[in-house]
Amino acid sequence: MRTPVVIGNWKMNGTLAEVDALAQGVLAGLAGLAGVEVGVCPSFVHIARVRDQVGPALGVGAQNLAVQPAAGAYTGEVAGFMLKELGCAYVIVGHSERRSLFGETSVLVAEKVAVALDAGLTPVLCVGETLEERESGATEAVVGEQLDAVLDRCGVAVFSRLIVAYEPVWAIGTGRTASPGQAQAVHAFIRGRVAARDAAVAQSLRIQYGGSVKPDNAVELFSQPDIDGGLIGGASLKAADFLAICGAAAQVGGR
Numbered sequence: 001m002r003t004p005v006v007i008g009n010w011k012m013n014g015t016l017a018e019v020d021a022l023a024q025g026v027l028a029g030l031a032g033l034a035g036v037e038v039g040v041c042p043s044f045v046h047i048a049r050v051r052d053q054v055g056p057a058l059g060v061g062a063q064n065l066a067v068q069p070a071a072g073a074y075t076g077e078v079a080g081f082m083l084k085e086l087g088c089a090y091v092i093v094g095h096s097e098r099r100s101l102f103g104e105t106s107v108l109v110a111e112k113v114a115v116a117l118d119a120g121l122t123p124v125l126c127v128g129e130t131l132e133e134r135e136s137g138a139t140e141a142v143v144g145e146q147l148d149a150v151l152d153r154c155g156v157a158v159f160s161r162l163i164v165a166y167e168p169v170w171a172i173g174t175g176r177t178a179s180p181g182q183a184q185a186v187h188a189f190i191r192g193r194v195a196a197r198d199a200a201v202a203q204s205l206r207i208q209y210g211g212s213v214k215p216d217n218a219v220e221l222f223s224q225p226d227i228d229g230g231l232i233g234g235a236s237l238k239a240a241d242f243l244a245i246c247g248a249a250a251q252v253g254g255r
């Protein structure tokens with residue numbers, strides 16, 4: 001049984017007052033939700049504060065981690081063991097903004113997945129193609145390569161301990177959502193790619209959709225057979241919208 005999972009990616013947003021209000025707002029609406037796993041990923045500097053307000057009702061995660069597994073002279077980096085000690089459950093790895101703005105390659109992303117798992121965190125492994133890649137018919141080649149890097153580095157078994165988020169780059173923050181059919185096709189491709197190595201692991205793998213998920217499109221997206229919830233950016237910054245999206249996942253249920 002795959003329980004849907006909805007995670008808010010707050011990106012680099014929020015004053016202390018805004019983060020407090022958002023955390024309180026989400027927490028207040030959680031009580032009525034059953035059958036959906038919910039988490040939020042604030043900026044590093046807000047994690048402890050949010051955890052103090054929402055834990056353990058709500059899972060807290062980070063948006064990135066260092067590739068170096070152990071303490072050392074890595075100015076500006078944050079290690080997986082530090083996140084774990086803070087109480088993080090999740091860490092987003094390989095978000096398209098990290099890949100495109102900060103030069104993260106699939107090989108580096110795969111290494112970060114390994115480090116996150118070793119630290120006891122659940123990686124949310126992001127994959128997805130750009131508009132140019134989609135229009136040139138390269139979606140499966142791009143997503144396949146991103147997945148294979150992790151499969152080859154970490155093995156298929158770890159896919160029972162991570163979450164994959166399919167986020168078409170052209171749909172992130174643009175208001176342009178993949179149609180439920182477009183998203184489902186790639187989700188089925190992802191599950192198939194993992195199934196080629198281990199059918200049982202693929203069956204249990206949770207694959208979130210991300211990219212302009214809103215309260216009014218969430219039910220249709222989450223109803224697709226291979227979509228197990230969402231990774232939510234913009235809409236996760238409004239408690240009511242985020243809760244409505246969590247409610248949509250709860251309504252659709254697991255499979």
Ligand code: PGA
Pocket residue numbers: 009167171172173174175210211212213231232233234235
């Ligand atoms: P969006 O972002 O919901 O604002 O499109 C999703 C993401 O980047 O995770």
